[in-house]
Amino acid sequence: MGILSRASYVIRSKLNALLNRAEDPTETLDYSYEQMRDELQDVKQGIADLTTQKKRLEIQRRKLEENVEKHNRQAREAVQQDRDDLARKALEKKKSKMTQIEELEGQIAELENTQEQLVEKKNELQNRIEEFRTKKETMKARYEAAEASSRVSEAMTGVGDEMEDVGRSIERAEERTEEMEARAQAMDELQDSGAFEDALSDKDDLDRELESLSANSEVESELETLKGELGKSDGNAGNGSVEATDEDVDAELDDLEAELDDAEIEAELEELTDETDANGGSGGDTDVEAEVDVELEESEADADEPRN
Secondary structure (H helix, E strand, O other), X not given: OOHHHHHHHHHHHXXXXXXXXXXXXXXXXHHHHHHHHHHHHHHHHXXXXXXXXXXXXXXXXXXXHHHHHHHHHHHHHHHHOOOHHHHHHHHHHHHHHHHHHHHHHHHHHHHHHHHHHHHHHHHHHHHHHHHHHHHHHHHHHHHHHHHHHHHHHHHHHOOOHXXXXXXXXXXXXXXXXXXXXXXXXXXXXXXXXXXXXOOOOOOOHHHHHHHHHHXXXXXXXXXXXXXXXXXXXXXXXXXXXXXXXXXHHHHHHHHHHHHHHHHHHHHHHHHHHHHHHHHOOOOOHHHHHHHHHHHHHHHHHHHHHHHO
16 A cells, blocks of 8 residues: 555545544434435425427427318318419328327337336335335434433533533532642731731731740739749749649638638638627526537538539
8 A cells, every 4th residue: 555545545534534423413413314305305396397398299299289180171172273383282291290290109109108117216216215214314313312311411420521520620629629728728827926027017026925924924913023922932833843733723712711711611610709898697508509510611612513
């Protein structure tokens, strides 16, 4: 196979593949149906032309038959007038016209046979067209149903071109979203670490660190003030091995509150005892002690609630 032959074969194969992909069976069927209808129309037009030609020959034959009758009368009249020469000419014309009539009859017979054949072909072609039309509509319905089923299956399985584009769009959106979330977290981390300065603030890292130290010193100063008011010193703060947790601090505060409540109760008890002694009566000792016991129980219950 030569180079030109191979090139021609490759080009024809490529064109055939392109045509197969571009071909729509429904459009092809409709086009074939229209072509058959055009052929039927051509056959009908041919029958009409043939019939017209036959009618012209029949009209011409009729005229020739009329001329034959005319020449026959002329020959009779010439014979009656003893004009054999005129009668002979009339008969010669009559014979010529009769010969033409015979030829026309042969042509008319051929046209009639051709017309009958064309009519039969027209009827056969028309029947075939009707059958093809039925098959065409059936095939179109089957093809459209198969195409719809294929599209639904592709949509369900996600293997179609459109669904592939949708899947890629979703993947790109997820990647973009993850990238933005990571970026937002990175910005928050950098902002918290002080790597980025606030654009609306004129403070730098040194100013922020000094403010933090100032806040811690204020807390320590307030703590020392509280210790001074309570008569505590740093020497009783323990050996300073491990910093106390929030739970331990809360527990110690609860114990302090309970001790303060007990001290207040004892002070009240002493006041009641002094009042009793001042009244000089012993009969009220039992009632006072009962009231003191009730107040002690209530204070102990109140002191236990924060611990729980």
